[in-house]
Amino acid sequence: MSFHDQTDRLERSFRTTCELLRTLLQGLQERRTSWASARPSTIQPSAEMEAIAQQLAAEENTRTLLLAEIRKVMPAPIGGTSADLHLNVTRIAAAMPAPAAKTLRAAADEATALAKSVRVEVTLGQRLLRFGQRAHESVLQQLGAAAAPPSGAALYDRNARSARGLGAPRRQGVLIDGRM
DSSP: OOHHHHHHHHHHHHHHHHHHHHHHHHHHHHHHHHGGGTOHHHHSOOHHHHHHHHHHHHHHHHHHHHHHHHHHHSOOOTTSOGGGOOOOHHHHHHTSOHHHHHHHHHHHHHHHHHHHHHHHHHHHHHHHHHHHHHHHHHHHHHHHHHHSOOTTOOEEETTSOBOSTTSSOSSEEEOOOOOO
16 A cells, blocks of 8 residues: 555544544533433433444544554654654655645644544533532432431331330331321
């Protein structure tokens, strides 16, 4: 495969990644905006988004293999081997004709910008989940405090025996005798 073919495949990989990132970003934004409605169907894990994440990982693997191939055809650094070469889009674009280099840079820049947007959405989603978790924990603590027996109330075990002298019975509560 020629250097030109490899760089074309690299650019196509960036374009595919951009489309996948756009879809993922849209899905994350929709989930974040519907979070306030607290509908369980919108908060549950999404198989579609998981599939997109797997496709993104496959594209990343494709680019890694392409970069390994491109590294072999690029000139090695002085006193080193091609494996020692730090390879990025800027270095690849410098070895390409100007129009092709421009489109490769544009595709890489677009993928980078979309990846940053996805990271922002993921961070917002994590913060919302942590907020929800803390809110639920505080509500449960308040409910637990409200359900505690009033101070000074006589405590009884499940057989309606006084729990004062029994140490720490497993289940204890306030006896309700049904009188009003």
